[in-house]
Amino acid sequence: MKTEDLITRLAAEAPATAPISGGRVVMAGLLAGLPALALLLGLLGVRPDFMAAMAVPVTTLKMVLPAAIALLAGGAALRLMRPEGRVGLAGPALAGLALVALALVVWRLVALSAPQIPVALMGRTAPQCLFLLLGLATGPFLAVFWGLRAGASTRPALTGGLAGLAAGGAAATLYALHCPEDDPLFFVFWYGGAILLSGLAGMVAGARGLRW
Amino acid sequence: MSVTDETLAGLLRAANAGDGRAYARFLTAVTPALRSVVRARGRGLGAEAQEDVVQEVLLAIHLKRHTWQSDSPVKPWLYAVARYKVVDAFRRLGSGRVHLPIEDFAEALEGAPAPEPLAAHDAARLLGQIDARSAEIVRAVHLEGEETAQVGARLAMTEGAVRVALHRAMKRLAALGRGNEG
Known part of the structure; x- marks a missing residue:
């Protein structure tokens, strides 16, 4: 087909379009997270000593770190919906959060005696934590991923990975409402592991599903 | 332009x-x-x-x-x-x-053409009003998307000369286009 003819044809079948909206993608993710969140809070409930636990500054990081990851990674993923979008400062900021998490681990490894370390690391709820966290992240991730497909990311794997990190971070933040484990060694390892797994899954999905 | x-x-x-x-x-x-x-x-x-x-x-x-x-x-x-x-x-x-x-x-x-003086319908008519060589250069570069170097080689001109000729021709065309409207 001649290019002029292609242009004529495209112009002839070009109805008005609605611009993509990051807000709608976020809304879809939040709505998709509601059922799992309701199950978590309904069946397991908020930990009874939540307020007392959050009075300890280090313990608040259990919510602050994943929430910051969710905001930074989610914001970057939304920016990357546009072809000219950039990750921007979210990249170094996420790296900074990773360093904070690493510092927490080093601190605990130094402070604890050798026999205490495995106990702190495994806590009493390790497998449950990983499983529930990934379960909480799945719905929002799928909804957000579906929304991102309407965009045009020129870096599909990165965009999917950021969406995965964001879903994992949001899930960890909410799971912390219930989770009784407060040792940074526990939450950096298990929350961080779940968030990274979620990000990795998002990357694989993005490399395939966000191409156009 | x-x-x-x-x-x-x-x-x-x-x-x-x-x-x-x-x-x-x-x-x-x-x-x-x-x-x-x-x-x-x-x-x-x-x-x-x-x-x-x-x-x-x-x-x-x-x-x-x-x-x-x-x-x-x-x-x-x-x-x-x-x-x-x-x-x-x-x-x-x-x-x-x-x-x-x-x-x-x-x-x-x-370096792409400005649509105003060269809107497709009157491009041919405007190009008829300037000298043949300039018209050829404009046609090749702006309408057919040829490289200036390529055009130069074909017309035995340096690339720089093609660019200068192109620039002047576009100015003349723009002036002609305005003259027609006003």
Whole structure:
């Protein structure tokens, strides 16, 4: 087909379009997270000593770190919906959060005696934590991923990975409402592991599903 | 004599609101720039394969036109879409690793024709009013998307001389175009 003819044809079948909206993608993710969140809070409930636990500054990081990851990674993923979008400062900021998490681990490894370390690391709820966290992240991730497909990311794997990190971070933040484990060694390892797994899954999905 | 971003933004805004004519003008305005980038980068491909890549980019622009934010500049959006699709196409066509700096698109689009004096319907008439050699250069570069170096080689002129002649011819055409309106 001649290019002029292609242009004529495209112009002839070009109805008005609605611009993509990051807000709608976020809304879809939040709505998709509601059922799992309701199950978590309904069946397991908020930990009874939540307020007392959050009075300890280090313990608040259990919510602050994943929430910051969710905001930074989610914001970057939304920016990357546009072809000219950039990750921007979210990249170094996420790296900074990773360093904070690493510092927490080093601190605990130094402070604890050798026999205490495995106990702190495994806590009493390790497998449950990983499983529930990934379960909480799945719905929002799928909804957000579906929304991102309407965009045009020129870096599909990165965009999917950021969406995965964001879903994992949001899930960890909410799971912390219930989770009784407060040792940074526990939450950096298990929350961080779940968030990274979620990000990795998002990357694989993005490399395939966000191409156009 | 480049297409300003405001011109493109106006056209694409109208196009996304459902104005097919503005949309056709938008696509026509960006095609020469796309074509020159594809030709420069895909020398190993035949002319037909190159034009196929141009059409793929146009199709991508079409399918993703809703990802342009109507209050932001068009060109960065356009370069990003074009770059993604051109790299993609070349990779698929197996022309090896593609190095495609974004500046290529910027330059190509800066050098693209202004739609005002050369709106297709009166282009032929205006070109008839300037000398044959200049008309040939304008036709080759702006309407057919040929490289200035290529035109120079064909007309036995240096590339610099072609650019100068082109610039003067476009000025004359613009003056003629204005004269006709006023």
